[in-house]
Amino acid sequence: MNARLPAGVEGEAPRDRRFVTALARGLEVLRCFGPDDLWLGHREIARRTGLPPSTVSRLAYTLKMLGCLKTGPGIGQYGLDAGVIALGFSMLGRYDIARIARPTMQALADEAGVQVALCVRHGLEVVYVGHCRAPQARSVLGLDVGARLPLAPTAAGRALVAGLEPAEQQRLLQQLQQAARPEAELQGLRQALQAHAAEGFTRSTEDWERGVSAVAVPLQLGAGLAPMALSCGTASSALGGAEMATLGQRLRAAAEEVRHAVQRGGEPRTGRSR
Secondary structure, eight states: OOOOOOTTOTTTGGGOTTOOHHHHHHHHHHHTOOTTOSOEEHHHHHHHHOOOHHHHHHHHHHHHHTTSEEEOSSTTEEEEOHHHHHHHHHHHHHHOHHHHHHHHHHHHHHHHTSEEEEEEEETTEEEEEEEEEOTTSOOSSOOOTTOEEESTTSHHHHHHHHTSOHHHHHHHHHHHHHTTOOHHHHHHHHHHHHHHHHHSSEEEESSSSTTEEEEEEEEOOOTTOOOEEEEEEEEGGGOOHHHHHHHHHHHHHHHHHHHHHHHHTSOOOSSOOO
16 A cells, blocks of 8 residues: 655655554544544545545544544544543643743743744644743634644744754755655755754744744753744734844743753743843
């Protein structure tokens, strides 16, 4: 079968004898559900994953028996079940990073009038694991926890790449090229990495979505944890070059505060000065 594998592994996994393709396909079925997808039918799951309908049927049945999917009101419909939530909260409960970071994120959102996201990388995508917004912030996209964004054209994705060691950065750039991402995206990512070395943060000025601009910084937590990113975004009309530079410095301070709080295992310090 010539099924699509998760983004970021297509080029290497099929040649690695340790890679279990059946497991990857099962996880891809779970990944195809978006934040707004209550139920998906067999045909739609097959379309999104590139798997044959017969394979989708077997995988969906297995995932249902494991408590990760549940059957919907229509024939052949499935939705995510509590087993997936349990897996996610096992990870979040272990590190509790989103809870610890939230006071700092909300304070920055309120002070700057923006939306602030805590992000991780999954393959060639950015995943929101925390999200705060100021009451007055312009909701230009309506994103929230669980949202997935492309890696290369977003400020958060660029910060996640910037947080990697050089060798891993190069491997990831090769994976993006193998995934046939537009050359404009790859060039924008390379330029963002150079700018990060000079400024300490990454930018995206309508590179992903018209009318939306953002800045982001890597969040290095140590203790063997994968790099994360803090990102601020809002309408481009409210985020010019000078505002981006100021917000980038605020983000750097916020990331440092979150890092210390995570290492202490408690709440961020209060009384911050911006």
